[in-house]
Amino acid sequence: NKEINTRINTKGKVKKLTISVEQNLVPLEVLTLYLRKELPQLLKNQQLSFVLYLPIIASELARKGLPLSLSKLSMVARVESISEADTVMGRIKTVKVLVAPGSFLISTLLPRDKSEFRFTFGLQAPYYLLSFEEGVTRSELIKYKNLKQ
Numbered sequence: 519n520k521e522i523n524t525r526i527n528t529k530g531k532v533k534k535l536t537i538s539v540e541q542n543l544v545p546l547e548v549l550t551l552y553l554r555k556e557l558p559q560l561l562k563n564q565q566l567s568f569v570l571y572l573p574i575i576a577s578e579l580a581r582k583g584l585p586l587s588l589s590k591l592s593m594v595a596r597v598e599s600i601s602e603a604d605t606v607m608g609r610i611k612t613v614k615v616l617v618a619p620g621s622f623l624i625s626t627l628l629p630r631d632k633s634e635f636r637f638t639f640g641l642q643a644p645y646y647l648l649s650f651e652e653g654v655t656r657s658e659l660i661k662y663k664n665l666k667q
Contacts (some may be wrong), residue, residue, distance in 0.1 A: 524573040542568040592620035603662040611641035
C-alpha cells in the first residue's frame with residue numbers, strides 16, 4: 519500500500535525497482551482502470567491531472583544509474599468529445615478522453631504520436647473501454663460504429 523514494486527526478468531536475472539506511492543501517481547499498467555474510476559470527476563471538471571509512472575523507463579534509468587523520479591510524467595486527461603455509438607450492447611453514449619503531457623517541456627520534446635493517447639469509454643457505469651488510440655494505431659476492444667448526434 520505504500521510502494522510500487524516492479525520486477526524485471528532479463529535473461530534469468532531478476533531486478534526489483536521500488537518507488538513510493540504518491541498522491542495521483544498512476545502506474546501505466548493501471549491507467550485505463552484509473553481513468554474509468556475517475557471518469558465521473560473528469561466529466562464534471564472536463565480535466566484531470568495526475569502523474570504517470572512508466573516502469574519500463576524506470577528500468578532504463580536504474581540501469582544507467584539515473585534517478586527513478588525521471589520515470590514519472592505529469593499528465594492531463596481531458597474530455598475531447600461526447601457522441602453516440604452502435605455497439606454489441608446497443609446504442610450508447612460515449613466519451614473520448616485525450617491523455618497528454620501536462621508539461622510544456624515534455625510536450626515539446628516528445629512527438630505527439632508517442633505522447634498523446636485517446637481512450638473511448640461508454641458514458642454510463644461501468645464505463646466500458648471501447649477503444650484506445652496511440653498515434654495512428656487504434657485498438658478496438660468492443661466493436662462499435664460512431665453515429666452523429
